[in-house]
Amino acid sequence: MNEVENAIEVLKTNGYKFTDKREHILSYFNQENRYITAKEVQQFLKVKYPNISYDTIYRNLYTFVELDIVEETELNGEKLFRLNCSHSGHHHHFICTACGKTKKIEMCPMNFFEGQLNGCQINSHRFEIFGTCEQCALPVK
Amino acid sequence: MNEVENAIEVLKTNGYKFTDKREHILSYFNQENRYITAKEVQQFLKVKYPNISYDTIYRNLYTFVELDIVEETELNGEKLFRLNCSHSGHHHHFICTACGKTKKIEMCPMNFFEGQLNGCQINSHRFEIFGTCEQCALPVK
DNA sequence: CTTTAAAACGGATTCGTTTCGATTTACATT
DNA sequence: AATGTAAATCGAAACGAATCCGTTTTAAAG
Structure with missing residues (x-):
């Protein structure tokens, strides 16, 4: 399917x-x-x-x-x-600002500091990296 | 000053x-x-x-x-x-969606996976945690 | 086939943001 | 203190993404 x-x-x-x-x-x-x-x-x-x-x-x-x-x-x-491609597990994206293509980032940084926010209720988070992918990266050398 | x-x-x-x-x-x-x-x-x-x-x-x-x-x-x-409070070092924020208040997050997750994006040019990143702070957290028990 | 609740239409409206020609202002220079 | 000028502001219009709503159409259950 x-x-x-x-x-x-x-x-x-x-x-x-x-x-x-x-x-x-x-x-x-x-x-x-x-x-x-x-x-x-x-x-x-x-x-x-x-x-x-x-x-x-x-x-x-x-x-x-x-x-x-x-x-x-x-x-x-x-x-x-x-x-949504999160059926293959929670993850985040690199997003190419030139063509919009994305790459999975195989790590969620949330684990690392939940202890820092005692008393706060965390509802969501946003983690994204922007740049240009291999195809779109300018060959400026 | x-x-x-x-x-x-x-x-x-x-x-x-x-x-x-x-x-x-x-x-x-x-x-x-x-x-x-x-x-x-x-x-x-x-x-x-x-x-x-x-x-x-x-x-x-x-x-x-x-x-x-x-x-x-x-x-x-x-x-x-x-x-901008980044003069005290690069960092990210917890943002309270109720009152807008922010808390610094003492860690930047970028270090952890730059190796995953070979060939890509990273221009910027966004890392934010949303929720409600101590004051705004509903006392729902 | 009939029924009906969901979905779509289409056009108007809202709201944050951007733009632009005309006017005013900060401040360096005389 | 007066002048010149580039920067800053005004006022209002325009824009574009997103939303709304009364009406019509449609999927699919009975």
Whole structure:
């Protein structure tokens, strides 16, 4: 079972309906292995559904996030989404600011200092490294 | 020399002018030891300068960021600013999502895995922990 | 086939942020 | 103290991402 089929399964078992649009959004995520914007999703869907509404895009994106199908971050005041790959364990990302591609970072730094924050309730954390990947790194020498 | 005077010094040595508004923005930052929004800055300055423009707020905030007087982050699509405290060494923050207060985290996790990203050029990183501080933590028991 | 709750439409609205021409101001120089 | 000028500010408009809402369509259960 591939990622898309799997995600659709998750939708169904959580009482959400199957729709062509959801399938298309998911397969777009699957084909782009990187963080994409809501606008990119909208423009992709526009080809097949010229009247697609932003409401549809955002509602579905947030549904996906809620179901852990998609993960979300933000950069320069813009939200970014990608297929969640945390089924292979909690981890973080290196994000290429040129092409948006990501690499898994095989470590979560949270373990190292939870002791430093006694009395605080930790709800979430954000750990991301930005730069340019091998392909995008300028050959400036 | 306090933080505000110091920041004004930095402005001057970089060829920026001294203005009342800049001084007020800086002393507001100094009095609020936390991340604040551009709107909060605007509302603070409004008391003394009823016609203060957002242009002035943002231009100065970004000038401060450029001069490392202020540091910037974003949460929920909104930009947040606070006086830069990295003169006491590179570090990261726990950020209380209720009151905006921050706590230093005495460790930078970057050291631990730079080896994992061969070929990539690392330009920046983001490491933040979110939750509620002692004062804001709900006494839910 | 019928029903109905979920999903989508589409267009308006909100809100943070950015922009820009005109005006004012800080401050170095005379 | 007066002048010149580059920097700073104003005021208001524009922008773009995100959200909202009444109406219509649709998936899929009965």
